[in-house]
Amino acid sequence: MEVVGVVANVIAVVDLSAKLAVLCGEYINKARNATKDIERLKNESEALAKNITQVRDLLGNKNDKDEGHKRKLKASAEFHDDVTECEERLKLLVTKLDPGSNPSRMKMLGKSLKWPFSCKEVMDNVESLRRWREAFATAMQVDQLRIAVRMDDDLDMRNLPEAEGAHFDAYDQEKEPFCHQETRKDLLRQINDWVDDPNGKCLFWLRGLAGTGKSTISRTVARNFAERNQLAASFFFNRTVEGRNNARLFATTIARDFIRRVPQLRDRILAVVKEDPELARTILRTQFKKLVLEPLQHLTMKGPLTPTIVIVIDALDECDSETTDLELDRSRIVVSLLADLATVTGVKVRVFLTSRPELPIRLGFRDDVPQDSHQDVALHDIPDAVIASDIRFFINSQLDVTRSLYRIPPSWPGANKIGKLVEISVPLFIYAATICRFLMDKRKPFPPQKRLDSLLSHTKRAKTGIEKTYKPILEQLLLGVDEFEQEDLLQQFRKVVGTIILLADPLPMASLCKLLQSDPEEVEYFLGSFHSVLNIPDDAKSTQSIKLFHLSFREYLLDNSAGDNQFWVEQDRKHNELFELCVQVMTAAEGRDFYLKKDICSLDDPGVYCEDVDEEVVRSSIPRHLEYACLYWFHHLRNSQKPTDNETKILRFLKSHYIHWLEAMSWLGRIDQAVEEMMALDDMFRPLGSTTSDFIVDARQFLTQHKHAITVAPCQTYVSALLFSPLSSAVRQQFWYEVPERKVAGSGYK
Structure with a gap:
């Protein structure tokens, strides 16, 4: 039942009840009989009109384009039948009482009106109107309470951050592949049997080398169990995507998926967040215990059999370790936390986990997980004949598309060449997928x-599996090009593709070009050669980011251990270039529309709260390329070969834009990150004992002291933060000119 339909009926009741009250008033003045009956009906119709007007105001005007005023209030929809019945009764009453609409029943006696209802009819109508009025009042109270609860829940959800794109069905995952219906049949059947087995083990670890198809299997498993309404949560790690490349948002993202997919868990999870709004900032073990484990331990689901829910975790090896200590490696900790789910009894929990067989994960399963609570399958242990059969099905299906696209005879490429493709692909599905995309690409000459x-x-000529996947495709770029042109192409390759593979978070085409300060048409044309290895939106103006099809492409470009990879991207050097580009983007320059500056959102109100400013205002004032520069300049600095070599550039940037950067980070909701980075910058430069290190120490202290004010009201960076800093503060002295004059006068300063 659409709320607009309810609103239409309510508005009709408002009009009719008001009209009924007016008509009753006329009868009191002109009728000679039944005055008390008329007053009873008039009083009840007025009370109904007042009550139903409040309901109308709560629901919103049906012509109001603001969806915020068209709340889908469940209780209001439920009393739709009452509203309809009330409307019909009021129509009858008005028709009977209105001489203009029914003169045959309303006889004028001189200047008097004859009251048309008996005492019993009046009492019946009054009682019906009273019943509807009370029903409406009750429903309105329920809906107002629901609004209050929902607003409270929304506030709690803000304290439950999630990793964007981590769910299997997220928008960013839309183009990611699933298993062909004729491939991986035995493995998928084995996974289904494991979930359906009442005595099945809690954990299923699917391990395999790069490019063997683990993520495609994970997506297929997640989709299959989502269709069976058994999927409780999913998290797809990705080393190249911010938020999905570490475990900081792992527990909170799983919890949000629980809220979405398992409604019985919603209230308990939100209650935990309400009790401790800072829970998302605690250690991973505490987050997981409070948001995932304990809610599941308290969950009981009705039914003759204990139901089973499935959690899918993909590519755990792409989770940043954040430490060199194997005991504290984040991926190992995640394994041990997931093993704790075996203690849940009110519902059967099955966790499907994929990863490469990296040491921390292997140690986690060996030392931290009871043998009776997990099983594992190694993709590289599956017989080559089975893998070859699956790859053959896949290649043939893709070649069918290519033949149709190019109108090639069905005899191409022939059994011999298909056999060679299958032979060189086994066991790497990524090779088969990359080759098929390359053959299908209409942009190739x-x-x-x-x-x-x-x-x-x-x-x-390729030496390794990854090399044979990418080298032949990349070499097509250099075909028919002389030595000098080759060098130009390779430089452009390292500039554009090298940037894409090392970005801390993927960027859309337009934002990438602004970061690189390159012509969009040139970059778009150049990237046209790489659609088989990069997921590039067809529309250059799309807000979708350019992403890698597979992490192995990045690994191939960063590896020059053999000394002969002409497409090698020197990682630390490239990070240094990206640091410099970020600083340039944040710094004012001729022809640059967006850069760091005071009051970047042009609000002209130093006291405005962050929460009171629409997200669109922030997004339009800090576009994606500038946001990236603010968030990741330190990431690229830290990963450069020798960060302290950039001392002069860092000091110049901090003295020009430090407090502007803090304001921007506050608008972006990342002040905690700024604190961490200033502490790391202090650790990095303190041993130098230089002017730069002295300024960094003061800058860190400035942020620590005024963090709360800057977080709540970003423009207070220029007011209370500067005004209440010590006179000796280097930051205060450097940026005193930014204090608004009216605030200085009010504080006794000039």
Whole structure:
């Protein structure tokens, strides 16, 4: 039942009840009989009109375009039948009492009106109107309470941050593949049997080398159990995406998925967050215990059999360790936390986990997980014949698309070449997928037949599985190009593609070009050659980010251990270039519309609270490329070869834009990150004992002292933060010119 329909009926009742009260008033003045009956009906209709007007105001006007005034209030929808019945009764009463609408029943006696109802009819109508009035009042109270509770819940949800795009069905995952219906059949059947087995183990660990198809299997498993209404949560780690490359948002994201998929868990999780709003900032073990384990331990679901819920965790190896201590490695901790779910009894919990067989994860399963609570399958242990059969199905299905796209005869490429493709692909599904995308790409200058022949000949020279996946495709870039042009192309490759693989968080095409300070048409044209290895939106103006199809492409470009990778991207050097680009983006320059400055959102109100400013205002004032520079300049500095070599650039940036950066970070909700980075910067430069290190120490103290004010009201950076800093503060002295004059006068300063 749409709330707009309820509103329409309510408005009709408002009008009719008001009209009934007016008509009763006329009868009191002009009728000679039944005065008390008329007054009773008039009083009840007036009370109903007052009550139903409040309901109308609560629901909102049906013509109001603001969806905020069209609340879908469940209780209001439930009394739709009462509203409809009330409307029909009021229509009858008005029709009977209105001489203009029914003169045959309303006889004028001189200047008097004859009251048309008996005493019993009046009492029946008054009682009906009273009953409806009380029903409406009750429903309105319920809905007002529901609004208050929902607002409270929304506030609690803000304290439950999630990693964007981590769910299997997230918007960012839309183009990611699932298993072909004829592939992985035995493995998927084994996973289904494990979930359905009442005595099945809690954990299922699917391990395999890079490119063996683990993530595709994970997405398929998640989708299958979502369709069976058994999926409780999913988290897909990704080393190249902020928020998904570490475990900081792991527990909170799982908890939010619980709220979405298991309604019985909602109230308990929100109650925990309400009790401790800072829970998301505590250690991972505490978060997981309070938000995941304990809610599940208190969960009981009705039914003759204990129900089973499934949690899918993909690519755990892509979770940043955040330490060199194997005991404290985040991926190992996640394994031990997931093992604790075996203690849940009110519902059967099954956790499907994939990763490469990295040491911390292996140690976690060996030392931290009871043997009777997990099982594992190694993809590389599956017989080659089974993998070859699956890959053959996949290649044939993709070649069907290519033949249709290019109108190629069905005899191409022939059994012999398909056999070679299968042979060189096993056991790497990523190779087969990459080659098929390459053959399908209409942006390539040569037809698929020629491309396939070239790839098969180049593949023979490749030394490793990853090399044979990417080297033949990248070498197509250099075909028919002389030595000097090759060097230009390789420089452009390292500039553009090298940036994409090392970004801390993927960027859309337009934002990438602004960060690189490059012509969008040139970058778009250049990237046209890489659609088989990069997921590039067709529309260059799209807000979707450019992403890697697979992490192994990044790993190939960063590896030059053999000394002959001409596409090698020197990681620490590239990070240094990105640090410099971030600083340039944040710094004012001729022709640059967006950069760090005081009152970046142009609000002209130093006291405005962060929560009172619409997110769109912030987004339009701090566009994506500037946001990236603010959030990740320190990330690139820290990963450069020798961060302290940038001492002069850092001091210049901090003395020009430090408090502007703090304001921007506050608008972005990342002041905690700023605190951590200033502490790390202090640790990095303190041993130098230089002017730079002295300024950094003062800058860190400034932020620590005024963190709360800056977090709540970003523009207080220029008012209370500067005014109440010590006179000796280097930050105060450097940025005193930014204090608004009216505030200085009010404080006795000039």
